[in-house]
Amino acid sequence: SWTTGNVIEEQVAAIREQVGDRRAICGLSGGVDSAVAAALVQKAIGSQLTCVYVDHGLMRKGETEQVEKDFVAATGVQLKVVDAQERFLKALAGVSDPEEKRKIIGREFIRVFEQAQAEIIADEGPAVEFLVQGTLYPDVVESGGGTGTANIKSHHNVGGLPEDLEFQLIEPLRKLFKDEVRMVGQELGLPEEIVQRQPFPGPGLGIRIVGEVTKERLDLLREADAIAREELTAAGLDRDIWQCPVVLLADVRSVGVQGDGRTYGHPIVLRPVSSEDAMTADWSRLPYDVLAKISTRITNEVADVNRVVLDVTSKPPGTIEWE
Numbered sequence: 001s002w003t004t005g006n007v008i009e010e011q012v013a014a015i016r017e018q019v020g021d022r023r024a025i026c027g028l029s030g031g032v033d034s035a036v037a038a039a040l041v042q043k044a045i046g047s048q049l050t051c052v053y054v055d056h057g058l059m060r061k062g063e064t065e066q067v068e069k070d071f072v073a074a075t076g077v078q079l080k081v082v083d084a085q086e087r088f089l090k091a092l093a094g095v096s097d098p099e100e101k102r103k104i105i106g107r108e109f110i111r112v113f114e115q116a117q118a119e120i121i122a123d124e125g126p127a128v129e130f131l132v133q134g135t136l137y138p139d140v141v142e143s144g145g146g147t148g149t150a151n152i153k154s155h156h157n158v159g160g161l162p163e164d165l166e167f168q169l170i171e172p173l174r175k176l177f178k179d180e181v182r183m184v185g186q187e188l189g190l191p192e193e194i195v196q197r198q199p200f201p202g203p204g205l206g207i208r209i210v211g212e213v214t215k216e217r218l219d220l221l222r223e224a225d226a227i228a229r230e231e232l233t234a235a236g237l238d239r240d241i242w243q244c245p246v247v248l249l250a251d252v253r254s255v256g257v258q259g260d261g262r263t264y265g266h267p268i269v270l271r272p273v274s275s276e277d278a279m280t281a282d283w284s285r286l287p288y289d290v291l292a293k294i295s296t297r298i299t300n301e302v303a304d305v306n307r308v309v310l311d312v313t314s315k316p317p318g319t320i321e322w323e
């Protein structure tokens with residue numbers, strides 16, 4: 001019968017068999033899938049696994065700390081954190097186009113990750129031949145089921161990896177659906193904040209600033225987003241909404257009045273949606289008092305924001321994200 005205990009036991013045995021006394025690496029994104037995959041592999045092979053977390057500076061408030069502290073505390077995993085905030089900011093300077101931002105973030109991410117891999121491989125110790133991925137059953141079906149090895153292409157390779165190095169993949173979540181992955185994560189003792197996390201795009205807050213991405217704008221958006229999340233959680237609404245992008249319209253200003261005088265600040269957009277699979281979505285009918293609380297707090301607590309607006313567009317025609 002299907003129990004999380006059985007799944008874990010089965011996978012742990014299979015991973016031990018597959019890896020033997022060699023080593024594996026795993027990239028952590030802060031999301032549920034990579035965290036649960038890493039925790040499973042850690043349970044199987046312990047210090048033969050090294051995780052890599054690239055801090056691109058586009059995460060939300062507290063998320064990097066949740067990986068650095070809480071995830072490590074819960075699993076005992078060996079973690080290499082790469083602080084690449086400056087690098088990403090520099091690469092994104094002057095760029096406003098959404099697809100251009102995605103390309104840059106994706107490219108920089110691969111470079112930083114491969115550099116970290118190269119450093120781990122160069123360490124003393126047994127060969128690193130395995131790459132852990134949090135592939136789920138729906139991903140397997142969508143991509144036609146093929147898998148086996150990951151080929152690190154040399155044109156991505158800035159860190160001195162052997163040309164065309166091949167990793168064998170470890171994909172312990174290949175037979176699981178998202179809700180099952182969450183159950184396995186819970187059973188493995190992962191922090192609630194990671195296991196129950198709502199979807200968050202890889203490019204992070206970089207595609208939630210309409211306009212150029214700067215350090216100041218990221219800090220401002222991080223504050224506004226943290227307030228919205230805090231109030232949604234306090235109101236017990238996390239399970240009712242699929243996700244709630246909080247967007248900074250950095251190139252828009254509007255007139256306001258606060259305290260003694262006139263302000264000319266930026267709007268923040270709240271985009272709470274309900275959805276089954278993100279392919280279609282409807283805007284969430286949040287209680288007015290919760291919206292009021294979020295609006296009051298953001299305009300009071302976040303400098304340079306003087307207006308909060310609610311996105312009442314379904315998908316289609318609007319996408320969930322603004323970029």
Ligand code: XMP
Binds near residue numbers: 199203315
């Ligand atoms: P859209 O905006 O297309 O989003 O309705 C659908 C779902 O995908 C997420 N999303 C992304 N995830 N990289 C990601 O990893 C991306 O570039 C990206 N763009 C959108 C979005 O948060 C939503 O869950």
